[in-house]
Amino acid sequence: MLVRLAAKSAVAALAGALLLEAQETGAGVSFVKDIKPILETRCLKCHGDTMQAAKLDLRTREAAFRGSDKGPVIVAHKPEESSLFKKISGAEKPLMPMDGKLPEAQIAAIRAWIEQGAAWSAPLDGGNAASAKQNLAALEKWTVPAGARDQWAFRKPVKTTPPATGDAAWDRHPIDAFVRRTQLDRKLTPAPLASPAMLVRRAYLDLTGLPPTPAEARAFLDDKSPNAWEKLIDRLLDSPHYGERWGRHWLDVARYADSNGYEHDFDRPNAWRYRDYVIQAFNKDTPYNTFLEEQLAGDEMEQVTHERLIATGFLRNYAKVGFREKDNPQFRVDYLDDMIATLGRGVLGLTVQCARCHNHKFDPIGQQDYYKLQASLYGYVEVDHPLTSDAEAKAYHAKVDAVNARIKPVQAEMRALEEPYCAKLLDAKYRKWPQNIQDAVFTPEEKRTAGQVLLANQIIRTTSVTPAEIEKSLAPADLAQWKALQARIKEIENDRPKPIPVAMGITDGDYRYVPDGAGDEPAPGKGPRRETLEPGSFLADGKAPYAVPPSYFLHHGDMGSPGSVMKPGFVAVVDDGDCATEIRPAHQRTSGRRLALARWLTSRNHPLTSRVIVNRAWRHHFGRGIVMTLDNFGKVGEPPTHPELLDWLAVDFMDQGWSFKKLHKLIMTSRVYRLSSQFAASENLSTDADNQYLWRYRAQRLEAEAVRDSVLAVSGSLDRKMHGPAIFPQLPAEVLESMDKGIWRKFEDGPAVWRRSVYVYRKRGLPLPFFEVFDLPDQNVATGTRLTSTVPTQALTLLNNEWILTQARRLADRVAIEAPGGAGEQVDLVYWLVFSRSPSAGEKRVAQEFLAKNTLNDFTHVLLNLSEFIYLR
């Protein structure tokens, strides 16, 4: 805290006490001779011209005594209390200077200097600024270390010939050949093939997230043709439910949600269009390279469609503070960080975001890589793309402008009428305050004391009158005129056109001139803030080439320590330099940097993109990735269990046109996919207990959404209607109370919400408790692997939750109608519905004994609690 007032103020004297104390000069150690050189040579590098780490600035006495972001660092006469001394002597961590401890003599000198009162008699020599700048320049000139590209993940994948296993049953399919070879090497015995009944259930749950109906299961079991399995896969890949299932996997990576998060958790009324775009993209089998390009740069592609504009919502899925962001420029860099983290972990499988403040600690990723990527994205601005023809959009805006223009003079007339009444009302309000406040308000401006200026300013600028108050106070004649004017406005408002549909997306622009969005409105009386200079000017008009606002290399990630202006670029260790960093679109309204980024990611030479996505698909089919750490292919990630297979798949995926559907079919037609999960061999368990080498199929707990969808499907409640705005399942009042910001619409528990879980509103501040119990991951960061826990609250939910009990009852009612022939028939039908199979003789006996004493409803509820129902086996 520094003194601003003249010495006559006692406040100044008080606050300045510390400074005065430090002013005395002492004999013994000389500041100029002994201390200044140490500070200049050892401290200024990080606490001087180019940067002020921890906000500590040692260039001037004033700044040095102000201290760091943790408070004062020098307490005159008291070295033991001065963190500057404690940090150089090792009494406090981290030891300073960072690049090596000072010689003992220098430490002793600084101690003595502080003991003497820490006199500071001369400014530090700025001559070091140049060398400090050089040091920083060195940080910016990082190059990929020699040999770094030899790490397996940074080499281009190669499609090798699948090995021979000597067993025709396994050599038939490339995946099997690779997998069986590793098993043979480890003397692992593979499980037998799963039964057709298990397979049909596995295929349905895996590809659509729904169990087969009894008729669907029987159709497959009755199909004796040799390609029945292939036909089943084709059928399921054609099902619209495929996109709902696999789209949901991608939405985890895209950290999709329907609300902003943070304090206000504002609704994002158009977010669902992005969710629907993802579902449709999977259903259409949009090639993954196009899929990425649309999401990163749909607005920069040669053919810009509404769909592609919606796709740009991907970059806008970050959690957002949504409150006076223009006053907090830091937020925008955080959103950019979120984009970089999502692209890094989600697409590249690299923790690029670690390089925001320093070069990556484990991987060969420089801080400059981070800021190159940031520059590639830096032009972005949030925008609601109209989803109409250009002509319609133009006509709409013209109509809105016309309405506003007609209203404006009427409003002015109203204000003129109101003015005298307002003044009276305000005066009455001021007179309700305590005397000292009234004094401040009513003292003429020029006579107010400094404190009264503040007080009066607070009161005057935050007191207003409401239209209702005005209405009450108006004289009859004025009231009639006022009402007439109000009616006139209302009449004009009738001409205001209905809003056109829009997509929540991004494009390039100038963030400094973005108009206010939801939550940007200043609170009543909020003081000066950065204003929009020219409304609308934040978007380029295409008449002149668009220029991205400058972005900088930020030392220590600190906005206060900018280095050079950054050019766009990529992660050097996986960049062979063949790709342009800007591909200017013809319309000139954007920079083309994001398009270039997308092209680089999807270049055939890119070693990571195809490996990472193929591995994700593998994880969802098998419950474990070939690289177990889906989001981290770097040094601290797990190495692949089947490196040649991963490479083969990655290259084949590109060869097949980046087609997910072809990849699914390839994987699912392998033998290894069809192995039984109900198998154990003691030798296998002792050498590979984790089943890394796929000697049996890994049973997997269904994700939260699939558990809910399965319940709805078997009870016959599921409404398979697709797409559209989100649904809001009922929440207990107590849950709603815990988070009253944002929205949660009231829906009855009934068919309107008995739709698939992918359509459930994702509220960042309030995840659906049912999903949370079944391990819904945090909705704010890109998630690859969902962790699965098995805890008592899941049992409590499946046993006692009202919704589950309703569905169990509906299942019982359904069975009673569909199987009127008695207990035996009913047990069969329940088993077919819930488990896609007939009960065993033992199960049937137990069930019938149970039903002799209990209701069908008791029985159906128990079956929904069994592991077989909520596990993919």
Add this chain to the structure above:
Amino acid sequence: MPRFVDRRKFLFEAGGGLSGLGLATLLAQDNLLGAESGVTPAGCATGGVVTSSPFAPKPPHFAPRAKRVISLFMSGGVSQMDTYDPKPALTKFAGEPLPVTGDLIVRQGHPGPLMPSPFTFKQYGQGGLPISELFPRIAENHADRLAVIRSVKGRSNDHVMASYELASGTVRMGWPSVGSWVAYGLGSDNQNLPAFVVIYDARGGPFGGPSNWSAGYMPAAYQGTIFRSKGNPIFDLRPPEGVSDDAMRSRLGLLDKLNAMDLEKNPANSELAARISAYELAFRMQSCAPEAVDVDREPEATKKLYGIDNPITAPFGRQCLIARRLAERGVRYVQLYHGGIGNQNTDTWDAHGNVKENHTAHAAETDTPIAGLLTDLKERGLLDDTLVLWHSEFGRMPISQRGLGRDHNPGAMSIWMAGAKIHGGQAIGASDDFGYKASQQVVTVHDLHATILHLLGMDHTKLTFAFQGRKMRLTDVYGEVIPQIAKA
């Protein structure tokens, strides 16, 4: 800690599960389904130990001073100048501007002049700790038990971000809360109850809602479990009306039989066994959890001690008494919130309008319950190994907002710790002459977290969770244990 955590690491495993009784045996026991009030069901005190459950007890890094934490979060922002950090300079310079250079960042409106505290301070106890008239019972009975830290500094003047910082060390969403870290690091001594319990104000949740007790990137099992202070404490603990106990009993019997048949068909599948254990635990929880929150069992004198006999103090009194009962039963981390955002101006400590009215009301709601909690813990011998923590999300401004209120101020806040053999009656650190900014021995939230973990016997630099290719810590790369608190 493995470098990457896969699902299998978080499963209960077969064998050693619970007491190996199985649902069938449990079903045969009396009192488990329909526990009669007034009777403590067998086994609720500790429950069986499941060695590989996410909540299996884990050894600390070194001998702990505290086995558990009760955290009292006063939501909305408590004013330090009006509670634990007297500032005579405010009286002396009342009505003058606060002398600062650069921007004076206020949350709402424009900065006002310096405003003295409307409350008087007195020194209490042998340590002479100054406490304002807002907390007479805490002051008179416990001043020598409180270590007040007057120099805590936060990073945000936004309620939600500041609350997240206190909860998780970062102002961003999606990070594990300190309760999750403690549950993860130490597990629980009672498998029949959650390790990390949250009880929020009956008027509504705190700023930022459930993200405050989120497990972030950790498995969801470590998130805080909401206990309601009335009725069934956990959602879905009991079936809704219309499902009889008999029906439930026979359903569970069938479930047990079919599970056994399923287990036979699926050899070497630990997840199945884990699910069976989870049902057994759930079954026990059905009777143990209601028992744990049943404050009606307490003697009248105890209820009075917590102020449950007075409508003003009863709501938070119930929360505090439940906290003691949970602490007694081995719950590791109990997080109470006072103040609900249903109506943030009146129901939280967010005293923008009138600090005198606001703080008088909320102090009156909490003084007796907190004093009662400390007394009760002491009398039961629990205080010596329980850390009681009192704090808010930020402090308030020494300058006024419209003459009567105070705006947000993360620059300085006063918090206190008690119990765990902490030296009481001391004030640690200091804010500047006006209480605007922490000035001596600045304590960050990371430092607070490091200190909490330290008291629980954990080294904050060694408690890590692998995520995003990094060993994540509650304290990131920061945090220093507060020496005066660490001193035994």
